[in-house]
Amino acid sequence: MAAKLKSTDIVIVGLGWTGGILAKELAETGLSIVVLERGGPRDTNPDFMYPTVHDELRYAQRHELMQNVSRETLTFRNNASETALPMRQLGSFLPGEGVGGAGVHWNGVPWRWLPWDHEPLTQTLARYGPGVIPPDMQMLDWGVSYDELEPYYDKFEYLCGVSGKAGNLRGQKIDGGNVFEGPRQRDYPNPPMLQTHAGALFEKAAKSLGYHPFPGPSANTSQPYVNPDGVAFGACHYCGYCERFGCEVNAKASAHFTVIPLAARKSNVEMRTNARVMKVNLDAAKTRAESVTYIDAAGREFEQPAGLVVLCAYALGNVHLMLLSGIGKPYDPTTGAGVVGRNYAYQIGSGAIVFFDEKTWINSFMGAGALAVNIDDFNTGSFDHVKEGFIGGGGISTSSSGGRPIGFRPVPPGTPAWGTEWKRAVVRHYNHTLAIGNQGSVMAYRQNYLDLDPTYRDRYGRSLLRMTFDFHANEQKQANFLADICVRIGQAMGAERVVRSGPPQHYSIVPYQSTHNTGGAAMGTDPRTSALNRYCQTWDVSNVFVTGACAFPQNAGKAPTGPVGALAYWTADAIKRYLNNPGSLVPT
Amino acid sequence: MADDEGMRRRDVLKGLGVTGAVAGIVATTVPPEVQEAEAQAAAPHAHAVSRDGQSADGFRFFTPQEAAIVVALVDTLIPKDDVGPGGVEVGVPIFIDRELAGAYGRGARMYLDGPFGQGTPQQGYQLPLPPADLYRIGIADLNAWCVETRGGKTFDELSPADRTTALKAIEAGQAEFAQVPARNFFSVLLQNTMEGYFADPMYGGNRNSAVWKMIGFPGAIGMYREVIEKYRNKRYDVEPKSIQDLS
């Protein structure tokens, strides 16, 4: 049986981006904090050193830094008429495991979502009325606006040393930045990164079509940087081993060398690694969390009592723990009742592959995870998407994140997958090809949700999380529309051949798409449709707060970690208020 | 354990259609060098696995018979030609062997609990087999299928042209294997072959970074801050470096 430990004021579950930020912020209260991380300790030195970290097989293919699904995984099906089966190996997304979480091996693209993304329902109703929203679409506002989050976005950007160019300074539009972004109080802390030939081609082509290209925000620092906490960053080498790798020069912002060591230094904070939380234990009325149960590396079970629990176990892990613990009512798609697991969403991809002549050198191996040129002309809030027949949109970009050859060796369609003809095509195109991608938004639907699997269990005997998800017609239309734009940009580059890649017919768990899982514990203003209030506090159990992209009621045409970071700071402020006056921050 | 292993070997050998005499050799412990020599002797059409006189290059996972098949498979997937090095010549069979002998082969990062259902393509790999078992059974299946459909010959006994035809049929889903789905086996084989061809040489393939050189990939270097703008739209022609070159 579980050994009962000495009570602590606050328990934080998970030590990635959000757990790190919460630990650092809450440490300032002087209260006792225990942080539990299921994976091992990791640091830049010795874990991400040059040259050993430049190993595509080990990190990009064998996923050394990521969740080991032999211990815990999830099951998946496209719709409720199928039997969900386990994700037996990582594919579509790559959750992190170990100190720093997925922030260790992310690309480092720290977007601010557009104002529209925070209140799509209000904006859609105001502009078009209720008739345009498809019947199964469960669109929700966040309950917190872009303007309210702006100071927190700013804080996260300065924490990360983001390189970029502002496009909207306090309402003034700035050419060369993203003119579609919401107003920001000040520019990014660092200038944009250096540009590649791919980026230059994209910028020129997009401009020639009347679009508004801009260098993407990048948490790969363009120059040495010291953040407001006094943490020093190196300058990015453009090594091309970034996405799925740790960074050897601390140029890619990550919690493991910023907020986490700052929190760990405090005497009131204790961090335990190889401590896997099984569940949160509630009182009999299910309105108060009393403790968490976790298992250490040797398999011993411990009960850690706490006054407050903050779930920071990634979007999917948080929802799983809520379901296992009975925090909030599970969502039932047949009745529409319940909130935990509701509004799970993802993103949809499409784009174009652009093949050039042999005199055009792309050198795609030189790059950085977040090095890209983008347009937001067709992103969610930027244009009249309803006129095009759908709700949503996407960010279009050409990214130079590193052309490592196991994963990147484009050949034109019709080329065999092996043999001499294949090899000839690889040699011909490897250095003369680029991709233009659409990162498309995905709205929430009645049929897409998370719950507990009735059959499969993890190594610890717990029911696996079950994902039921597919793409809907609205998203297919959007991704097709954006693929056409990508093709148009490719053609304007003066390429030899542009190949359109449309969206997939069905969502598949197999090929990597993105680690941008959202929803399942949506925040909002109505406890009947959201699991969390606008402060990311659970409606039903007031001493449990939940961070991460599970709080997003639908997905956007932008990666999640900017708003995840902003929301973590927002939640930390709310928790400080809660600690002074415990109870629900939004009385019902 | 040892008995299980013996059982498995025998099953595989049955599948291979080899004689008792050969099976007798396999059942005893064969030093790696001998195994490799066997493998090459059994693969008359394959390019020799370069040995550099190092016994470390012997096969650890594959039996000599299996190794001969894998050498023939890799040689068909990535032949030596006027474009660049062949998969066998740069060590891809050794790469696959090492992977299967280690954590990857055991499925150390796979969820392998039942029950097992077939599922849809979107649900991904659903066999109860880690890669090492998939190869062991898949190779036996391949040989049995070849023997049955290609005039009594195992895969390595086919001419290069016939091997290509056989793999195309498997790739197109026209082959019915006795135990594992043929396309499952083929797609894992193709993936591992590509991994070995393009991975860092320390894993046994891409010897001397020859494949990186062929495509113009600088390998593990990754120091481009000073050159990324200078070489915009220009060829960046450097000798590729592996992790060991830089260590």
Ligand SMILES: Cc1cc2nc3c(=O)[nH]c(=O)nc-3n(C[C@H](O)[C@H](O)[C@H](O)COP(=O)(O)OP(=O)(O)OC[C@H]3O[C@@H](n4cnc5c(N)ncnc54)[C@H](O)[C@@H]3O)c2cc1C
């Ligand atoms: C390859 C890759 C590239 C990415 N690129 C980008 C990008 O460019 N831009 C962007 O916005 N986002 C990107 N992301 C996503 C980004 O990494 C995540 O949004 C971010 O890390 C989420 O922060 P988090 O704190 O919610 O989760 P994480 O940072 O993953 O941290 C969660 C932590 O909780 C731990 N944990 C989980 N369950 C338990 C448990 N039961 N008990 C104890 N500990 C537990 C995990 O081990 C992990 O350490 C990328 C992700 C990947 C994998």
